[in-house]
Amino acid sequence: MDSSEQILAAARALEQGALVGFPTETVYGLGADAENIEAVANIYKAKGRPSNHPVIVHVAPEADIAYWVKEIPAPAQALIDAFWPGPLTLILKRAEQIPDAVSGGQDSIGIRCPSHPVAQALLRAFKGGKGGVAAPSANKFGHVSPTKAEHVLEEFPSEVANGMIAAVLDGGQSDVGIESTIVDMSRLTTHGPVLLRPGHITAAQLEQVLGMSVNAPDQAAPRASGTLEAHYAPSTPVALVAVDALDHTIAQLLAAGKRVAIMAYEAHRETSGLQAWRQLNNDPVSYAHDLYADLRELDHVNADIILVEALPLSSEWQGVSDRLRRAAFDSQGVLQKLLSEKLA
Secondary structure (H helix, E strand, O other), X not given: OOOHHHHHHHHHHHHOOOEEEXXXXXXXXXXXXXXXXXXXXXXXXXXXXXXXXXXXXXXXXXXXXXXXXXOOOHHHHHHXXXXXXXXXXXXXXXXXXXXXXXXXXXXXXXXXXXOOHHHHHHHHHHHHHOXXXXXXXXXXXXXXXXXXXXXXXXXXXXXXXXXXXXXXXXXXXXXXXXXXXXXXXXXXXXXXXXXXXXXXXXXXXXXXXXXXXXXXOOOOOOOOOOOOOOOOEOOXXXXXXXXXXXXXXXXXXXXXXXXXXXXXXXXOOOOOOEEEEEEOOOXXXXXXXXXXXXXXXXXXXXXXXXXXXXXXXXXXXXXXXXHHHHHOOOHHHHHHHHHHHHHO
């Protein structure tokens, strides 16, 4: 864990317009002063992120939320009271004085209060706790999110070397391991609460607090972080495979001369040709904690493909299922391409 002096220095760097990598309970973020348009633009530049793709503003527990948003509807306040600090992002109408650089040009804003002690210390030190830090995940756009400080350094070696990223604070491995749940509360009168991105906080937990259903996204829903169809992906192609098709798929790929890495629930098998085998935890919380670190490790074992055993369909798995579905976008196409290469 970094010292208070390192955290204070990182806060001063943010105030001077630099970027800072920092831990949250979900994943590591790449932060900038949310009201400094040039600094926010450097997040997009460093990540290679489209400018219309919004980022999330992180605030200290004592922050005045009313400074950032036009209003806080009673249901939104109920979620704040129940889940903040924690892995929940709310989409609300953006206050007039907040630049739209953080919202991809939209009239809304994503805002959350993280629970990680290093994140909280940084936010309290930054502008005396009155500022906001815009921070998407600290990885190149579309890549696997980082859950350790070393992952951030691996993603941005040149940006750290040239000083664009002034510091990367180390707070150990992120506890949750996947990005925050995002709920749109900006259109309650017309659409009700809308779950834009599932996460550690489930729809059932949200509904219990709200006393109403949480709806699925519609065409007019605000754009939100991490909701593109292909996302969270390592360089090595990923394919989701049903348990009853796993053995056959492995055999097909090995017969085609492909190097295969596996993520499955059963224990490691000694099979000739397999590059690596990660046994998955059969619990959604532990699975989420390990997911990105496992994908990053398997991305370095010189495999042609990472096969992941398909997850259970129950609602508590919705967050990790969402991330894997995006990481393994077009699973069948990836498999067909690899298998056809032998035939060619």
